Amino acid sequence: MNFSRKLITWYEVNKRELPWRETNDPYKIWLSEVILQQTRVEQGMPYYLKFIEKYPTLKKLAAAPDDEVMKLWQGLGYYSRARNMLAAAREVVTNHGGKFPNEFEEIKKLKGIGPYTAAAIASLAFGLAYAVVDGNVYRVLARIYSIDTPINSTEGATVFAKLATELLDAKNPGTHNQAVMEFGATHCKPAQPLCPDCIFNRHCVALQKGLVTQLPVKTPNAKPRTRHFNYFYLTDNKRTWLQQRTGKDVWQGLYEFPLLESETKLDWATLLQHDFIKTLLGKLKPVLGQQISFTHLLSHQKIEATFFEILLPKGFVLKKFPTFETSLTKLKSYPVSRLTDKFIESIQH
Ligand code: SF4
Secondary structure (H helix, E strand, C coil): CCCCHHHHHHHHCCCCHHHHHHCHHHHHHHHHHHCCCCCHHHHHHHHHHHHHHCCCCHHHHCCCCCHHHHHHHCCCCCCCCHHHHHHHHHHHHHHHHHCCCCCCCHCCCCCCCCHHHHHHHHHHHHHHCCCCCCCHHHHHHHHHHHCCCCCHHHHHHHHHHHHHHCCCCCCCHHHHHHHHHHHHCCCCCCCCCCCCCCCCEEEEEEEHCCCCHCCCCCCCCCCCCCEEEEEEEECCCCEEEECCCCCCCCCCCCCCCCCCEEEECCCCHHCCCCCHHHHHHHCCCCEEEEEEEEEEEEEEEEEEEEEEEEECCCCCCCCCCCCCEHHHHHHHHEECCCCHHHHHHHHHH
């Protein structure tokens, strides 16, 4: 069977019209790939359009302030993607005169760009023969060729990358790569693939062996780690206090209310005795307002968060560095995590 020819014929008839398919501008292709990692097309599309409108060129993105980019990204999650994208845009300006590198190895050296994204940019923007292997490609190949090597193992990465490269149409790598990803996204779907109407159903080994629902195989991830976050929303009805997250942890660079992380869930009475509160408020006897809890799931972490509202007298001066004061009317302008945003939404509506 000519895998690529069959697939490209299917693609030409069935592909969705998506804005990043209308271009071979490496910046736009890169942006779409970064946004679509871990994100569905329907959710990612408005972000892609917002970014292109605000930063129509890579140079415009590179010149943007960090906070502005993070704010525009807010809600997409996996914030390291945005931070790395901005760093890479600046690298392209500094080291490549603002012109996107046109060789696979050079593309892969940019911050946050792994083999998958580098192959996508190299093939779609520059017509270079590199096969992409994303979740869709793993699924399609695992089923058609009935491969049960776990896709999240080192061996799996090697086996599938080798097969994807063998199947690639080297004369037409961009269309081939888009076709296989699209086929996985809309036809050979994770649940309820459209086998009766499939161009591969005479060749698909998983279908013949009744293994479609069992492939691809994935080794289960370790149980997510549970963390307890106690946030303090301090307010005198006009002002509140925020801080920026630093260090290598989730939500790096985003803003949040003063935070005390604890080993276990803490109640207000226990927190009142804690040095953190004493350092934050000095001699002031804090008055508790509302208390709102959320469970927030990240890919490898479960965050049990409680936001404690502390009502402050007018004119109160908070000394604890690095917390800074802002007005409640400006609160929505800071880039924050989805968790903090949920709390802000709950108090502002
Ligand atoms: S027959 Fe079914 S499992 Fe096989 S490639 Fe087609 S849609 Fe996927």
